[in-house]
Amino acid sequence: MKQSASARAVSYLANREHSAHELAQKLNKAGFDAEEVEKVIQQLKETNLQSDVRFAESFIRSRANRGYGAVRINMELKDRGVAADIITECMTAAEIDWFTLASEVRCKRFGEEIPDDYKSRAKQQRFLQYRGFTHEQITESFNLTDDEK
Template identity: 35%
Template sequence: MSVAMRLLARREHAELELKRKLHQREFADDEIESALSELKQRGWQSDERFAEMLIGSRARRGQGPVKIGQALHTAGIAKAALQASEVDWDEQALQAIRRYLRHKDVSQHEVRMKAMRHLLQKGFTSSSARVALAAFLKEPRESDEFAPE
């Protein structure tokens, strides 16, 4: 149990992650189950808390729900945790597209399509990407920002 506690002291872990790490350290299955049961009972390990941490940190880094959902799945967490989160994915996509298009000429079709691909690669849905691009294009900008000097 002390190894599992040390792992949790560094950062939150999902139950499946802890199991994998303890198996790698060649602990017996019954020892692992006992330790995880006690950790959960004491509130030191929580899949819900892990999911909140993962969703929050990945969203702050600009990742979308598709990519975060894959990370949750890998950690053995149901994607329902993602749906229960209070993240406004359309707003997150808009912020990401603002950063990406900050100094680009959006009058060019190719630039707009690259922005869409960028959002899709970051894990946003195509509908969120379309909404974000449309909202970005409606925002006021300096008209001479891209004029040649």
């Protein structure tokens, strides 16, 4: 017996939060009609089973805990179809000190020592940039002394 689009969507949401865009993609990939998918997602939003705000909050917390910066998290949320105003609102509400996080990520990966040669410093900067930290956050991660952490 084939599962309904609504039941499938609820099972996806039972595993983790999904953005409306992600949910639509998964349901479309599963072979459900686009009109039906749209209707199901609208019903889930109305019953508050699906919320892009809740998804964004959860995603930001999860990615920051894994050592990713605001730039990358922002980009990934956009890729998942979350509206820019929701992203901005949730990033502000998260109250994450991105400067401290950049420093912690750098120290965890490369150790406490500040690199003394250009090549090592550039490697660490590229790593932090890839992780989604801004230039200012990366620069500051090298300037923090032991007593400031």
